[in-house]
Amino acid sequence: QSVLTQPPSVSAAPGQKVTISCSGNSSNIGQNSVSWYQQLPGTAPKLLIYETDKRPSGIPDRFSGSNSGTSATLAITGLQTGDEADYYCGTWDNSLSAGVFGGGTELTVL
Amino acid sequence: QVQLVQSGAEVKKPGASVKVSCKASGYTFTTHHVNWVRQATGQGLEWMGWMNPKTGDTGCAQKFQGRVTMTRDTSIGTAYMELRSLRSDDTAVYYCATTPPDSTWSDSWGQGTLVTVSS
Numbered sequence: 001q002s003v004l005t006q007p008p009s010v011s012a013a014p015g016q017k018v019t020i021s022c023s024g025n026s027s028n029i030g031q032n033s034v035s036w037y038q039q040l041p042g043t044a045p046k047l048l049i050y051e052t053d054k055r056p057s058g059i060p061d062r063f064s065g066s067n068s069g070t071s072a073t074l075a076i077t078g079l080q081t082g083d084e085a086d087y088y089c090g091t092w093d094n095s096l097s098a099g100v101f102g103g104g105t106e107l108t109v110l
Numbered sequence: 111q112v113q114l115v116q117s118g119a120e121v122k123k124p125g126a127s128v129k130v131s132c133k134a135s136g137y138t139f140t141t142h143h144v145n146w147v148r149q150a151t152g153q154g155l156e157w158m159g160w161m162n163p164k165t166g167d168t169g170c171a172q173k174f175q176g177r178v179t180m181t182r183d184t185s186i187g188t189a190y191m192e193l194r195s196l197r198s199d200d201t202a203v204y205y206c207a208t209t210p211p212d213s214t215w216s217d218s219w220g221q222g223t224l225v226t227v228s229s
Contacts (some may be wrong), residue, residue, distance in 0.1 A: 002154060035215035037155075043207055044222050045147075045155065050215040088155050092214040098171045099145065099157035099214070 003028060004089055006102035012065055012092045013110050016079050022072045024088030032092045036065055039086045039104075048087075051086040060076060081109050112136040114206055114220035121226045122196050129192040132206030132222045139166035139187035142208040145216050146180065146191045151203040160209065161189060196227045 005023040023032060029060040033052045037045035047056050049065035052072060064075045072089055089102040117131040132144065146158040157162055159170030161180040170178045179192045204223045207216035 001165065037216075044218075044219040045207075046219070047215060047217050050213070050217070056217060090155070090215065095170050096172070097169075099160070101147075101155040101157060104118075104154040 001060040002103040003093060003096070003100035004091070004102035006089060008106045009106045009108065011110055012079055014079050014081060017075060017077045018079060018107065019076075020074045020087050020089075020107070022074070022102050024070050024072075024091065024093075026070060027068075027095035028091050028093040029067070029072055030070045031037070031094055032105075034065065034089055034091045036063075036066060036072075036074045037081075037088045037090065039088065041085070045088060076107070078102075079109050083107060083110050111141075112208065112218040114208065114218055116204075116206060116220040116223045119224040119226070121228065124197055124227055124229055126196050126217075126226050126227075127192060127194040128196060129190055130151045130206075130225070132189045132191070132220050134187045134189070134208070137208075139182075139184060140224075144180070144182070144189040145209050147205045147207060148202040149159065149205070149222075150199070153202075156202075156229055160190070162211075163189060193225075196225075198227050201227045204225050 021078045036049040038048045039045045053069045054064045067075050084106045088104045093100045113135045115133045115151045140163045161168045163182045181191045205214045207219040209216045
């Protein structure tokens, strides 16, 4: 069981918007910034969002992150079929002194 | 361009050890921490530990304490992760990833190394 909680799956039509939630507690998200990763089938994870709402170079602004207390959210607008992937949130947990991830969310673009 | 190239797939018997390498290029090896993350087939990401290549300092998740060792060879820009007393549930793809100091995120990832533990 993962320390951070994500919905197992989300889906939406092409062109629409989808949000993926990531719930933690005061030891992790409540004290540290959240990052988001995209994992296409058979490939390594790729950094999408860091420090809660920043995008690395090359990541389109269709991807955005936000935070509220002990939860974080990834939003994807203008959905494309190429966005079909697993998405993971991650951060540091001060009580565990360890990195932690969510269980992952499978995005289906219908 | 940052690149992390990991060693090839391994097949090990229960009780054995495995050592995975991660060769870094495109940046100064000692400026970024190296994290190790694993993923069992069809499962999520599991953080294993971190290493500061400059100092050799390491830290790992409690479940791996006593079983994992993370080292580096700065002369060739390579990090290593050794896991001992392998069990069948250690079968997974193991990733190395770079993390800027004082950060909680990993910006570059290796291609992954499949470790299969089977009798």
